Each structure stands twice: as C-alpha cells, then as structure tokens.
Amino acid sequence: MNNAPMDNVNLKRTINFSWLFKMALRDSRRNRGRLLLFISSIVFGIGALVAIYSFRYNIQNDVNEQAASLIGADLTINGNKEPDATMQKLLDSLGEDRSQERSFPSMVYFIKSQSTRLVQVKALQGAFPYYGELETTPVQAGRTFKTGKNALVDKTLMLQFNAKVNDSIKVGNETFLIAGVLNKAPGQTGISSGIAPVVYIPMQYLDKTGLITVGSRINYSYYYKFGSKTDVEKLAKKLDPQLDKAGFGYNTVEGKKEGTSRSFADLSKFLSLVGFIALLLGCVGVASAINIYIREKIQSIAIMRCMGVKASEAFLIYLIQITGIGLIGSVAGAILGTSIQHLLPYVLKDFLPITISVSISWMAIGQGILLGLIISILFALLPLISIRNISPLNTLRLSFDDTTTMRDPFRWLVYVLMLLFIASFSYLQLDSWASAAVFTLGIIIAFLILTAIAWLLIRFTRLLVMSSWSYIWRQGFANLYRPNNQTIILTVSIGLSTAFICTLFLIQQLLISQVTLSTGDNQSNMILFDIQTPQKKGVADLTRKEGLPVLSQVPMITMRLEKVNGKTSADAKKDSTLNISQNAYNYEYRVTYRDSLTSSETITSGTWVGKAEPGKDIPVSAEERFAHRINAKVGDKLVFNVQGVLMNTYISSIRKVNWNKISTNFQVVFPTGSLEDAPQIHVLLTHVPSNTVSAKYQQAVVRQYPNVSIIDLGLVLSVLDDLLGKIGYVIKFMTGFSIITGIIVLISSVRISKYQRIQESVLLRTLGGSRKQIFAITALEYLFLGALSALTGIVIAVGSSWLLAKYSFDMPYSVNFLPVVAIFFIITLLTVVIGLLNSRGILNRSPLEVLRSNA
C-alpha cells in the first residue's frame, strides 16, 4: 500500500475571517424575517434603556450648568430656630452681598374670592436670587415686589382661586397687593409648588402679619453671594462645625449639584430597573429566537461540516451573524431610545427643578449598543455552543441525538456568565449587592419553578391521557409529552414573561392603593394646627358652632434630642459604632402627652406608662422606626431639650404606628404629668362634609385666628391623586416597553412549536385529518400550555410582589384579583391565537407543497 505520509497533510488551516463573514452574510439571506423576531426582542428593551441613559446624561449636564440657579446663591445657611447673638454676628459677617428669608406654613385669604388656603409664606429681604431669578408675570415683579406691600403668588394658587395681578391677599393681619404670578423660583418643581404653593412677601412686613408667635415653625435662610476669589466650598467646610453647633446647615452650588444629581440618579435608577425588566424579557426572546434559528440550521451546519468546515468555524459563522443582527437590533433600539427620550422630559417635567435639554447622548447610545451586543451574544450562546456538537452525520440521517449536552462545560460557563451579567447589571441599578443577589436569586427560583412545573406536567399528562378520550383530546394533550415537545421551553418563556409583567402590575397597584387614603364619614379630613393654648377653647367652640365635630384635640410640644444613653451628637459623630443617625439630633421633634394609646398605635415591646411620677425620669413611648434610628431599646435613657429645659426620660415602650391612618401620630409620646407646663401649641381634627362647608369653616377660622393653619385633606388628596396620576403615567410608560417585549417573546416562543409541529400537522392532513381537527388539536395544546404557564407566572408574580411589598416597600399586601384574572385570560388567549395563526400558514397550503419543500 502506498500511503501518503501524515507529515505531507496540512491539517493546520488557519481561520479565514473574511470567508466566515461572507458565509455569515450569505447564510442569513433567506432567514431575515426570522431574525427580525430576534431583533425585535431587544429593540424595545434597549430603546427604554437608551432613553433613560440619555435622559440621565442630559440631566447631569443640565444640573452642572444650572446648579447655581438651583440654589440662587453661592452659599445658603438654613436653620429652624432664631440665631443667637454669636451666630447672628457670624451670619452678618459673610459674603459680599447677602439676603435673608423666613418661611413658614400659614393660611392666606384671597379677598376677592373669599377663599383660604394653606401656603408656604416666604418673607424675603435682599437681592436674592443672585443666580437665576424669580420667574414672574409680569417679569419685573420678581425684582420690584419688595419695594411695597406686595406679594408674589404661586401660579397654581392664582389659577385655583381665579386671582389676578393687583388683587389683594391677606397674610395674617396684613393685606398685600398681588404684584405678580410666581411661575418658578430657584429649585422649585411643579410637584413641590402643587403640594406647598409659595407666597413671597417682603420681610419688612413680616412682624405686622402677627404670624410669628410661640411654636411657629419658621425656617431661617441666609443667602450669600461671594466674589470670584472666594473658595466657597473651603469656607463652608470651615464654618461647618460652628454652624452645626448652632443647629444650622449649609448648602453650596457644588453640594446642590451633588444632591440634585444623586436624587436624579435615584429616579433614573428606578426607571432603568423597569427598563431592565423589558431587557430581561428580551433576553428570554433572544434565547428562544436563536434556539429556533439554530434548530432550523442543523442541516445546513451538517452540510458545511461535511465539506470541511470546522466546529469552531461553524460556531463563528453563526456568532458573527448573531453579533451582526444584535448590532442592528441594538442600533435600532438606540435610535428608538434617542427618539423617545424626547418624551421623557415631557413625562417627568413635573418632577424636575431644572429645564431639561434634549440632545443626542453618544455615551448613552454607546452604552445601549454595547449592552444590546452583550445580551444578544450572551443569551444566544446556549443554542450557539450546541453548534459545536452538530455532527456531519446529519446529512446522511437526521440525528435525534440532543446536541445540548448538560455535560458540556461551556454550557455551565454560559449559565454562570448569564447569572453574573444579571447580578452585575442589577447591582448597577440597585447599588447593593444584597438586593442584586436577591433579584438574581428570584429569577433563578422563577426559572426553576417553571421548569419543574413543566417537567411535572410532562409526567402527569402521560398518566392522565385516557384511551377513552376522543382522538382530538388525546392528540392535543399527548403533544405535551411526546418526543420533541416544547412544553418546557414554552412554559419557561411564557411563564417568565407573565411573571415579569404581572409583578410590575401588582407592585404598581400596591403603590397606588397605598397612598389612596380613606376618608370615610367618621374619619378626620381637616387638620387645624398652630393653635395657641389661649385659643384652644375658642377654636373648639367655633368648630362646634359650625356644626362640625371635634374628633380630637391634642397638645404638641417642640423639642430636640440632646443625649441617647448619655451620648451627645458629637459623641455619635466620633463613634460610628453607636449607630445613631446624626439627623436624630438635628431634628425638631413635635411630641405630645397623653394617658393612653390611640387606635392607630400598638405596643411591640415594653409597657405603656400613662402617668409620670414627679421627681423621677419620665417614661416615654418611642415609635419603632425612631427607636431604630437612634439604635435604642426599652430602658434606654433619652435627654430632650424642651426650649432650653433638659428633660430626663427613658423608653418604657416601643410602639408600632399605622401612619396611613389620618390622625395625629407622633414619634415620641410623653405621659401625662410631664409636659403640661411646657410652651405648646394644639392640633384639632375635624370632619367637614363638603367643599362648601369646608370653605365657610376655613374663612371663619382664618378671620378669627389668622395664625391657625388648616390642612384640608380633600385638597391634599386631590394633589396626591394628581401626583399619583403622574407617577402612574411614568410607570405605565416604562411598563409599556416590557409588555411589548413580552408579546414579542410570546410570539417568538410559540413559533418554536410551529417548527416542531409543521411536519406532523402536514402528515395528519395527508392522512385525511380535516383542518378543523388539526386546528382543535393545536388549540388544545396551546390552551393548556398558555393557561398553565400564565397561571404559574401569576403565582410567581404574587409571591415576588409579596416579597417586594414586605421587604422592599414595607407596606401591607393585597391583590386585586380581577385584573390578575384578566392577565391570565389575555396571556392564555394570546398563546392560543398566536399558536393558531402560526399553524394557519401551514394549513392553508396543500400538504404536497409542504412535503415537497421539506424534502
């Protein structure tokens, strides 16, 4: 035998990338429709993220550019008590130019319309704002109103009371001329002006209003402008200890920039997480679509392998194809995202204190495209790596060997990479490895539950199918377990899509129901506060005279926390192991005293003591979250500073308070016999039956007691309702992406089974099966799969939303079953309809045509 020596045989062919690219392009030619499914799975997810990222970058730029006008000065110093002489001296020594402002909530009275409303009164002195301006109509009013007894009134108030410029408004005892409509003040958002509308008055008239009395909650703000040579940041840091000691805080342009960016980072993180869910659904879509695609390519791959294409080359041909298609999908997503980012400032405009510019963010586009590529490749890898196992023998006879072997180490590597990707991306959105781990674990659990359910379904259906059933029923159910069934992949993809969409929906419902406060007949819907002790009886009498009930009247005393177990603010700052929040020391507590608990309170530890014993430490009850903030437990000692007088107390009990119930709730409750002599104000709760009664009652109160403020919960609820409507709109807008992606994934998943069912549907037709019979068999199979997957998805969603409600949002859980049932039927119906539509294409063609094209 004359053998060619092995050495002469060149078996070291190098990979020719240009040929691989050429083959990838050629091979994709007649499959572009199918690849469209793959593209569309990621387009909406990437679109949502690019829009959010662009929005984030634009906000960062805008915040940087507009930061000075957000605080209107180089430095602001704030406190909620009047500065002492030393502090005043310091405050007067700063800056090249300075302004000051005192702000407090108060009722105002619109004389023309005879209406009243609680507003934030801001008494201003000086040339503030130094950057930006008080945007008013007419324009000059913002600068000139301080020259006389004028006021600037927020535009929402002007609209509400149909007031015009030059009308009059009464603030306390003084009447002011409305010099202009306040459109925007530095740092103000649409939402904040809706909740606490502002009225500016010149400071020189403040005392005459008579609103500054004992217990008034006044904020003192000082605004400074410095020369360009002053390093304001350095100065502010130097002043910090002094200010801190006096109970004052400060803000600089840089600080405001950071703070604003941070709060927007939170907003965009939330939006990104919603977008990420759309993207995760897209990942399921990518995996399903590529799975179908590669199954349909087995024969072509086997032919190429026969002709000498190496496994790695075949893998690379399809990897290039997927990368190319992924790139197109990501670019399409980026274009969609860049277009819809124009909508985001519109959707979110009420939450923004700055003017948002809309410009193309190449950074966001780059990130979106990169993310799209990573997802396309990563989630296509599972079916792609199975290419390596496709034998050339498939050209001779179609191998029924599963090309996806669980022993393939690459398969496990891909699983690990997928989990790492999900965990890392969630970490980027959630900023916490623990939350990211929980999120990823949740997805793994959902995946495992769905796989287990599908597996059990396959086992049990086999046992359930009876020979006595009609052929259609037997065949429809048998399709769930016969070889090449798609039960697992369809259950997992439809179930996961349902779980994602339904979780979003349930959480949205919960958030909305959470803030829809109940205002039944016997519940208070109007709160009067700042009632001075001498006015207490008069206000209660007036209320009864108007035919309204005095539901409760409680005293309120303001105080600060001085020591926790002997540790002062300075000690807590030095020793972080004490775990006492600094804010706990800076906060001005409003506490009450009484001899019993209210219906919204429950003791969780310790014992409630209703009466203090003279000469001993006072037993107080701490609200559980307050106790947590100061890291205190029952028996711990607290020292409060009640307007200069130190009071020694100890925690006798810790309470849980239902803050959702409208009543006067407190963080700290003292027993009777402790604070009766302290300077105090009173709060009165009543119920007004209608807007007319409310208006009449408010007018009467304001006329007689101008210092008393009134919160009309009806008004608050309508503001809240408006706010929730806006938040709900944002959530729905973002959820829309997930829903569209979910439907695409559903289509893509059901298409897999089309591939599996073509051959046998055609054979059944050839053997004489009617279209109606095949339709019925197909419908039954999809009905069962759709219903079971949707049901499992919903059960997972109920579980995950319960966990989110309990551990993330800390709110009571309830499910509104009607929309959930609707989701169940919609998903089931969609599965059946898409399944039948897929089969229709086959059933409309003659069996011969199909058999020929498959030959």
Next chain:
Amino acid sequence: METILNIANLGKTYKSAGRALTVLDNINFSISAGSTNAIVGPSGSGKTTLLGLCAGLDSASTGIVELNGINLGNLSEDKRAQVRNQYVGFIFQNFQLLPTLTALENVMVPLELRGEKNIKARALDLLDKVGLADRGHHYPAQLSGGEQQRVSLARAFSNSPKILFADEPTGNLDAETSEKVVKLIFDLNREAGTTLVLVTHDLELAAKTHRIIKIKGGKLIADDKTGNE
C-alpha cells in the same frame, strides 16, 4: 495500484435504550485509487453507517479507517473536517445544498474553504460541465431535483477530491433524470481520475462500478468484481 481507502476490523456500536446495538462488525476491505465501487445491501444493513465511517463523518467503535494514508481514528472531528475538505467529495440522496446559497456559491464553498484563488471561474466551469452554466444565480429552491443533484455533483468535484462518496445519488430522482445524473457522475469521475464509492439499493447502478461490496446485518458478506474496467 495505490490504496486510497483501507478498512480494517471496522466495527460500530450504538447505545440504544441502554442496550449496545452493533451496526457494523469486523469489516475489512481496501479500495484502490481511481476505482469505482458500490456498497449494496438491504435497508438497515449498515451501508450508510459504513459510508459515514469511510468518509470520516463519524468515528468507529473498533478498527481502523485509513483515508489516503491518514488514520482517521487518530484525528479529532475538526481534523477530519479538514481531511474531508482536502480529499473527499460528497453526493447525497437529498442533494444537501445550502439553501441560502446560490448554485454557484454552493459549488464555490469547498474551494473557498481551501483559500484557493480564481475559484469563481472554476466553479462556473464545473456548472457548465453539468449543464447549469446559466443557473448559477438560482437558489436550490428554484431548481428541480435533477438540477439540484447536478449542482451537488459540481460541488463534489470542485475541490478535486481523491475520493467521492455518493449516498443513493439517484434515490430521489425519476428514471430519466437518474440516468443523466449517473452518466455525469461516471464521466466526471473518469475525467478527474477520482475514486468513487457509492451506496445504493439499485443493483443496476451498482453493476456499473468495478466492484460491489455487499453488506448484510452489519457484516461484509461478499466483495465481487463486476468485470467493468
């Protein structure tokens, strides 16, 4: 005469439902370069499995397959792919053209894989030889069965293989087309000096080769010269 294919003690066992199933058992034969050979046998006799092993599409459970002096048993699947690309041509019953490539591109693929130059002219020349010069830009779905098999022939000869394996090359064709395709196979084979191994049920077709290897129940039961030279 030079031996192009040497099969010694060849066996193939599959695992099916937990049981070992022997499809081929102790097969021995050699094939000389330039000869034409037919493997015949009833359905399920193992002839397609034998072809798959001879062509390096699968690996044997026992024994040796030497193709052009290369022991395929020592090679990985990727190395065997390169051996196929350099020395082997294939013709299948189902034509097995890549559906997304035109006829011309299908013929060009083996040459492109080898990184050869001026391949388009060569592929066009081969298409011309099989009478499809004007159908080069058609996709397989746009061609009849006979035309597809002729494209497959042109592709099989494109890399100037030393050995050509044909699995039931006329199994899907009508009698008239079959005759034309068979004539082309033998003409091109003679012209290129290629060794031909065809697997068939068709004894008339087998009779046109130099030698008939009969397989039954996974064993070689006869190895006859036909007298054609």
